[in-house]
Amino acid sequence: MADLKKHDTPMVDELKKGPWTSFADDLQTRGDSGSQACLDLLGQLELSYNDKETHWKHGGIVGVFGYGGGVIGRYSDVPDKFPSIAHFHTIRVNQPASKFYSTKFLRKLCDMWDHRGSGVFNFHGSTGDMVMIGTSTDQLEPLFFDLTHQFDMDLGGSGSNLRTPSCCVGKARCEFSCLDTQAICYDLTMTYQDELHRPAFPYKYKFKISGCPNDCVAAIARSCCPIIGTWRDEIRIDQKAVQAYVHGELKPNAGAFSDRDWGPFDIQKEVIDLCPTKCMYWDGKELKIDNRECTRCMHCINVMPAALRPGLDVGATILAGAKAPILEGAQLATLIIPFIKMEYPYTELKEYTELVWDWWMEEGRNRERVGELIQRKGLPTFLRVTKRKPIPQMVKEPRSNPYVFWGEDEVPGGWKRDLAEFRKKHAA
């Protein structure tokens, strides 16, 4: 403790001010209480604030035996100034689905991480892992040994493999959930441990599971296979509760607008008129929904959660291919399976998934995401390889260009033609 080396960090110190919880203050406190790594991290950050450039080297390849992912190598490019963070690798630890933790678990994790690393977490990484930032190469194997033996935990994904699946809180707490999101997340993670740990894909692949179209885990924007809850039957209506909203006894949207005077709740204006399909009717007494026209956008349910609930014949909509911009530009996921029952062991989903993987491993280029491959080969091809019947739900609108590919087998007579016969009829 006596030999802690503090750095002068006037700029970083500015970030201790202001009301929002300060990571700088937290790092400082931890540093002051004995972590040289935290102090060096603040020092290097200050240097970056001066130079306006990162001081981390391009990540080297490190890992644990037998795994192809879960660890990201990281080295300081000013190790002499900040020796305790000269190595500063990331460990991605697969979080329990929906991220509930017992304090027993967390405390034990802190003990381990103070012992084997910097004591700095990134809780959680964008993919969903418990991320621990800052350890050295020699600690990796012992750390993995600790994780598995002392925690029954495992690494998450990195590299060209399945990435750590994640999900919304679902039925654990949310009345909207049409899926056992955690159960699906857990099952997929367990089923595909090999794919998660041993890179065999052209690039990363991500599952995310949301219990309803509110999509609280942002699956539609960030996963190769968004699994999003929906229902096939009718929105359940409690007409009495509807009246309670109309008469101001219940607060619209559960009180989500409480700090501003938006005037009294107006069911016509706030629900009926905003329904994107205009399939709701209100005669002052009874709320009616033409469920066949409903696109299950959740708006009415969100506004009146005590009165409206998703139907009971629940399942998932499966989409494909969301991703960040690199290379071809960002993609939102495309609707592939409008409805699928999601019951253990999720056989239909897995069969579909494996068809996708087989094709992608066959056709995908190095570092080509599934979404990009679908764009390159065309959605019709993707549907063929995954054995899905093309239906209009898959498109915003039919194509506007007339550039249709026909197969030789689809056209009577095929593509062999008799030039002489043609010219007999048509002089050149």
Place this chain on the structure above:
Amino acid sequence: MADLKKHDTPMVDELKKGPWTSFADDLQTRGDSGSQACLDLLGQLELSYNDKETHWKHGGIVGVFGYGGGVIGRYSDVPDKFPSIAHFHTIRVNQPASKFYSTKFLRKLCDMWDHRGSGVFNFHGSTGDMVMIGTSTDQLEPLFFDLTHQFDMDLGGSGSNLRTPSCCVGKARCEFSCLDTQAICYDLTMTYQDELHRPAFPYKYKFKISGCPNDCVAAIARSCCPIIGTWRDEIRIDQKAVQAYVHGELKPNAGAFSDRDWGPFDIQKEVIDLCPTKCMYWDGKELKIDNRECTRCMHCINVMPAALRPGLDVGATILAGAKAPILEGAQLATLIIPFIKMEYPYTELKEYTELVWDWWMEEGRNRERVGELIQRKGLPTFLRVTKRKPIPQMVKEPRSNPYVFWGEDEVPGGWKRDLAEFRKKHAA
């Protein structure tokens, strides 16, 4: 007459039935009254109905001296069977703007066409020309001589040149027109006779002029330079006439819905609620428009033409680059100049046009339309070469990808960098 050769045309004869005006019956009548070409044309059409293939050869290059367009070569591929249409070239004659004709003119034209060709018109071609189909190569020069000397007429465009401009009926008859559409059409046609007759462009170029955003000449879909009337000030409102609509004294949309019972006119539902910007207000007595929010879509004016009229500070919106699908897919035109005053001699428009042409002739590939070049080079480049300031009106929405090009001059320090200095700060 005696030696007219009639063909057996049972299929074509089917097309004489039914209520819609029959081109087949017309051709037949003309044939019967002495035109072998009409009879042969019917005969060859019958053959096509049998073969389900065209019997016209790929057009050869024919024309009149000194012109590079206006005539399309056409030959039958069964000339032995139908000798009178063995040559059957098309003449495109530049129509008078908005297509009013005196019968004197038309009769004289018929006389000439019966003398020098088949007597068959295509009135009008899709671009707007008076099209005469069916004459032989030896008739081309005399026909052109006749046209110029006996009619003061000229050929229209074909090939890689300016095509015959065309326009809507505009102020001649339409109260909505914000432009002298015919005057603009005439002036552009006269100014650019050389460009119209002597191919110097990479491909075709089309002007079309509509007096208002109803766009009755389909400029926005079919022309490289749509010129569409609009206004900058306020929609003129006659409140009394509004009342007359509300009280059923005037028929909505001038009676365009007269054959169906749509119920009494409901200004709220039919106008206010359908206004795309929701910038109209109706309190039962007075109609108000927030003109700054109006996008001049014409809906309210169309519905109540006796009450509402475009403003008085009129001009044109100029767009660019509409075209049919070949090659890159169809394009609607892109908004380039939101507003331009259109007064003789239309200098600003012509300056803009010539900048476009210069760039296109410089950069365009063979058979690349202006619209395609804009796509290939990017709209920002097009704006630079045409000296237009980029404004948000040009886009539906700002780009969503982050792939921005910066010029070296835009970035402090440029692109020269000192590797040694960099590595001094950052160990590799």
Place this chain on the structure above:
Amino acid sequence: MLDSSMYKDDIGYDVSELMEKPYDPDFADKNYDPKKPMQNRLTDLGPPHFAQFFPEVIKKNYGEWKTHEFVQPGVIKYTSESGDVCYVVRCGLPRILTTNLMREICDIADKYSGGVARWTTRNNLEFHVTDEGTLKDLIDFLKSFKHPGGSYKLPIGGTGACISNIVHTQGWIHCHTPATDASGLVKSTADEIFEYFGSHKLPAKLRISMACCLNMCGAVHCSDIAMLGVHRKPPFVEDDRIGSVCEIPLAVAACPLGAVKPATVEIDGKKVKTVRVNQNRCMFCGNCYTMCPAMPLADAQGDGVAILVGGKISNRITTPKFSKLIIPYIPNEPPRWPSVTKVVKRIVETYAKDAHKYERLGDWAARIGWERFYEKCDIPFSEKSIDDYRLAYDTYHTTTQFKWSSHTDNL
């Protein structure tokens, strides 16, 4: 309001004197000498000035029109600030017409409309009259003005919430690249939906267009309903001819998908330059044939008609839209194309029944959802309607919002 004085020196500013002279069939033969083509040559005259053909009432009220009203389908009454009135009678006309019919039109115009006839941008014919008596007489006359086969020569209609004239292209009557006929298919379709031409009973204007190949000479790409001739067989290559009739590099460059490659073959022991088509990459656009006559695509079994719907041009309420391909192929069935006309009629009728007032076909389909459009119109959905060209991704459905329909009922 219209000042044309600056064009006074244009040769076409006033052609009235010329028009008084009858056509002289011998004039050119006498005055044109092929050996001296520049002698007496007039060029770059441009068209005659439009204003001289205007009816009097239009000359007088140019730019002064105040409002209009549909007196009945096909008849528009324009009122000027000056109080003047002008009635327009609009008639259907096939674009292909002969000097016979043209002369009859002139007779009518001379008798009823002051010797002036006008064509609209959709190839309808318009007569302008200024008094109600003449109007009535003209209408009565037109109602009985028929072809020998019984069709109306000049059916009245094409205004308001109707189906106006079907714009179309050349087809087998004149072009070299068509995949179907234009005039015959259009006549057949127009017969089928005839009741909508002369009435105001649709929810909005409905524009039908027709083009006989992917060049789409017209606004087929932005029509409420479009019929489009399509090829489905790759071009074949006439090795023995291509060298003499085409520039091989141009043929190669013509293919947007790079499916055409230069090649060399042996004919009668001689090496000949030609091209080869990668048939699996071909999308039958026909652009190679446009550039090269020795690469024909037309084929009785391959060719036919695709149906597109939902396009529009006007900026009214919604913005202009492309037509969408909903049926990739229907075989050619001359002379009456019953499969095409049947489905067109079904779409029109479904739309007529279901859409809101002022709602164009494409806006209706977007509102109810395309799954519902297919269901209601009873059209099978085809994989071919899913885009896989350049901007394809923008048409994919990237939401969980969709409707249950016949397509999902048996999942």
Place this chain on the structure above:
Amino acid sequence: MLDSSMYKDDIGYDVSELMEKPYDPDFADKNYDPKKPMQNRLTDLGPPHFAQFFPEVIKKNYGEWKTHEFVQPGVIKYTSESGDVCYVVRCGLPRILTTNLMREICDIADKYSGGVARWTTRNNLEFHVTDEGTLKDLIDFLKSFKHPGGSYKLPIGGTGACISNIVHTQGWIHCHTPATDASGLVKSTADEIFEYFGSHKLPAKLRISMACCLNMCGAVHCSDIAMLGVHRKPPFVEDDRIGSVCEIPLAVAACPLGAVKPATVEIDGKKVKTVRVNQNRCMFCGNCYTMCPAMPLADAQGDGVAILVGGKISNRITTPKFSKLIIPYIPNEPPRWPSVTKVVKRIVETYAKDAHKYERLGDWAARIGWERFYEKCDIPFSEKSIDDYRLAYDTYHTTTQFKWSSHTDNL
């Protein structure tokens, strides 16, 4: 309702016994032998089963929740069919946190929420309590729970019509490709809009995200407001190093625009394989650097922050949307990035004032029109906001419908 019996044999199904044992720092050193890595090795265990960490009330009412209500900003009350009630207190948390703060969190959870803590998908922390007394005590405690510098350690909020936690990435604190810092920029922004975190006064949820380079590790591409680190200088090439640290073909293939080409140079008389960058084609995506450490892009003068707005994820009312780039570049101004935070705040406030209830930022901008958005938010329009990448055409304005705005006022 939740049946997990099929996972009983999974090793992580019940880790309670293990958790009773304290962490043994010597365990691995004693049991792991680097020479025999497979000895005693456990692999592919996966994560522990989630259900074991659930609070009791959640175990009991899993799938039985009936409705919820925001008791106050940051506090949600869930009611079950069984009548059970569960209060959730949500707190802001920086993603970067140390074992210090984590242990404090454990203390709080032990004291108030039955020893369970939960993280949300936006990195907020949640405590679950079942009685109102504890709820009140917990809230009171959190309000005074502060860092030495005065910031709230766990500010309450993030529910309802608010700005929730700003999701972000690593930045200069840990990544090798960032063009800006993450934690510092996010802290600065969160301070600036702090009042919106703990209140329900916006027209709808407003999600702010941050990513430090174009890799966009997060949902920056679909956020109401996004801050994005951008480079603006092409990579330079370390000829003397590239051969040993990169696979040259991979570096070449990495460039989406083909701007990287193989090359050979002479160094000390030896021919060395390397690459050259066509700087005019480079769009600074950094993908070459991802593949090749010898091509760094980072540069103090070149790098900075772009602002994107109008994206969303949920399918509520409108469909998910991409964020749009409205400001292409703001220089890096550590430690407080005042230019960035100022404009973010201005956008938030303009939106707050102008949008309809339930209307997300992107829907608001689309409704009023982007010309009006720029005008109202007082943001200059940049040519750089006009797309010129792959699907650019689909963003061009192909209509005459537009609004007059400050941009057209002086035409």
